[in-house]
Amino acid sequence: MDRGVQKVRQSIKQRKRDRDRTKLNNRKTLPFTATDEEKHGFFDVPAYDISSSIKKTERKTISFHLLKATGSIVLFFFVAFLMQTNLPTLKPVKDWAHEVLHEEFPFAKVNEWYVSKFGSPLSFTPQGTVQVGQEEQAMALPVLGQVVETFSANGTGIMISPEEKTAVSTISRGVVIFAGNDRNTHKTVIVQHADGSKTTYGYLSSIDVHIYQTVNANQTIGTFQPTEDNEMVYFSIEKDKEFIDPSQVIKVDDIP
Template sequence: MNKGVKKVRKSIAQRKNLRSLNSGKETRKKLTPAFPQEEEKHGYYPIFPDDPQKQQRPVKQQGRLVSSIVLKGVLSVILFFGVAFLYQTDTTFLSKPMTWTSNALTKEFPFARVNQWYQETFGTPMALAPQEKQQTSNEQALALPVNGKVSESFQANGSGIMIAPQDKADIVSLDKGVVIFAGNDRETDKTVIVQHADGSKSTYGYLNSIDVHLYQSVAYNQRLGEFEPNETDKTVFFAIEKDNKYVDPVQVIKVDDVP
């Protein structure tokens, strides 16, 4: 009888020891700090399935993006059909909006005129480009954009004149204004077009390099690019356009050498 009691007590003591060991392992696991993962080191934390708010955030952002794209598309369609409706309708009260829309779609925006108005009103040019010292054409008479002989007249060319510099030279602006084109033209290769405050435009073609960019505000006699004559390219194209008509530069600028 005593032996049986001893065995029972012994088995009970062994179970208690096992329970105490297991509980000690669990507490150690709980107290052991978790090392940060690679994502956490760089500030990115994983999204666990028990956090529904974090799972819903990307879905909400995607929904907002899709809704904004849809809204822009709907507005574009409305604008397109609105313009088409104006042109298809002969109603009298729609004649003024039709005229305004036609002018806005066909006429060039007067950047130089607006820039001049802004400068006269506020005293400084608009921040279309880094501000440079502005000069007025009244300080000095207008001159050709580059020194050289006029090798082809306006009557022979039909739209401008051809100037033949003897050496490498800078191409300068006829007057202050805003650059409305700076790049490769189909007819005159590397070309710069400057819009002036009086609505006129001056064109400089067949350049070797361009030093200005689109919508940059340029001063009187400011460098626009560079030209260096070679075996194939010996002349610079220069034209003045006023009221959608080309004007003979010789009639505007005093030119000594005319063929």
């Protein structure tokens, strides 16, 4: 009886071993697939939430622009109030603000300083290469022609009458602070110079320069073509808000 039970148990164990061996032999071998970390040698980096830092930066930027806008509005209303008030205590501040608001920026003076430091003109706007002359020639009239109206008769400048189409040139190096249509002198170019003076060239037929362009002495800034309606070029020199007789600056021989 015992031997029969043992045989049955041994038979069951043998079948179980055979069954396990069969499963092991029938198991498919899966191909090995390397991960990105195993291929490239890097590992997962802990993810950080940067949205909060971005929001903080955006809030700081908005606050900065809001502060600038608020400051600009306050400054605007303060200046408006200052210009309208007649309080004696604010008169010095009012006079200073008026002078600052109406005084032109010294582009030409800054440009001369830049040239002395770096050797080339300061470009306020994109433009071509500007050559700096070693020595400026003696000043001459901006156009070839006869002076038909003097400073004593005009009060602000002179009127020059060329006989034919001619180029209009600057009398000295400077920076163009106006190039366009003036209500009085129509097509006009105004050049600011390093000594604080301004020269005006009016009634031109065409303008060949643009605002904030650096120009050299005797450089062409436009042309003039005599017509029945316009036979003269206007030229004036102004310094410290006063007009100067061009004969005091340009050689007297050049003015008949």
